[in-house]
Amino acid sequence: MMQLEFIPLRITEYKPNPRQTTVxxxxxxxxxxxxxxFVKGMGGEVEVCATEWICTSFARSLNLPVPxxxxxxxxxxxxxxxxxxxxxxxxxxxxxxxxxxGPGNLNVPGIRNLLSATYAFDQLIYNPDxxxxxxxFQRAGLIDGQEIANLHxxxxxxxxxxxxxxxxxxAQGMPTVQVGKxxxxxxxxxxxFARSFLDRFHKGRAxxxxxxxxxxxxxxxxxxxxxxxIARILSPEFGxxxxxxxxxxxSGAYL
Numbered sequence: 597m598m599q600l601e602f603i604p605l606r607i608t609e610y611k612p613n614p615r616q617t618t619v620x621x622x623x624x625x626x627x628x629x630x631x632x633x634f635v636k637g638m639g640g641e642v643e644v645c646a647t648e649w650i651c652t653s654f655a656r657s658l659n660l661p662v663p664x665x666x667x668x669x670x671x672x673x674x675x676x677x678x679x680x681x682x683x684x685x686x687x688x689x690x691x692x693x694x695x696x697x698g699p700g701n702l703n704v705p706g707i708r709n710l711l712s713a714t715y716a717f718d719q720l721i722y723n724p725d726x727x728x729x730x731x732x733f734q735r736a737g738l739i740d741g742q743e744i745a746n747l748h749x750x751x752x753x754x755x756x757x758x759x760x761x762x763x764x765x766x767a768q769g770m771p772t773v774q775v776g777k778x779x780x781x782x783x784x785x786x787x788x789f790a791r792s793f794l795d796r797f798h799k800g801r802a803x804x805x806x807x808x809x810x811x812x813x814x815x816x817x818x819x820x821x822x823x824x825x826i827a828r829i830l831s832p833e834f835g836x837x838x839x840x841x842x843x844x845x846x847s848g849a850y851l
Contacts, residue, residue, distance in 0.1 A: 604669035633678030651752030653808035713793035726772035
């Protein structure tokens with residue numbers, strides 16, 4: 597009997613976005629697990645789906661807080677990427693104010709370290725389009741009278757990780773760098789944590805790649821393309837690229 601590579605969630609209801617706050621997200625789907633998912637790939641953009649899947653998996657393996665991801669199936673049978681909607685989230689405006697003006701009396705555990713690691717990750721996977729709407733803050737109640745919010749990172753679809761000739765190190769004018777500068781003015785930056793994140797990526801590449809292939813449809817990334825990607829991530833050249841980002845973070849050249 598043929599074994600399934602994955603078991604998709606079926607979309608039971610789909611609503612297109614009235615406006616797009618991220619480049620590739622087109623709408624919200626209600627699926628047969630009763631949960632809602634932000635959808636990418638409704639226009640057949642399989643490379644975006646593969647990129648989101650791989651980068652989100654990489655991030656999750658390295659303990660960055662990312663929403664659960666699923667393969668979704670449309671009524672016509674097409675496979676699209678779904679990022680589970682996070683409940684009790686702040687509005688885009690509230691999240692932007694928290695990032696760019698400060699949290700006020702709100703406590704976001706680990707925010708400085710998590711933002712630092714995310715910036716290093718974006719530099720490594722060449723994700724040029726990180727902006728203030730790519731950070732979700734989930735209200736998590738009160739502890740000792742202080743409101744708590746947890747950070748979730750979304751949107752890796754613009755990464756060039758699937759490009760065989762991918763480079764690292766974003767140009768200073770790119771949104772990821774420009775928004776990163778604004779965020780650092782408010783929240784600071786942990787060079788130590790960012791470099792530790794890169795070191796874990798370097799040492800855990802084989803496991804990280806294995807995890808990313810689990811549940812990834814061949815419709816999105818062929819077996820040959822998977823083999824090529826894994827070989828590149830495990831190569832000495834990619835190891836040198838990790839070292840390049842590490843040095844850029846250490847010296848401040850990439851900040």
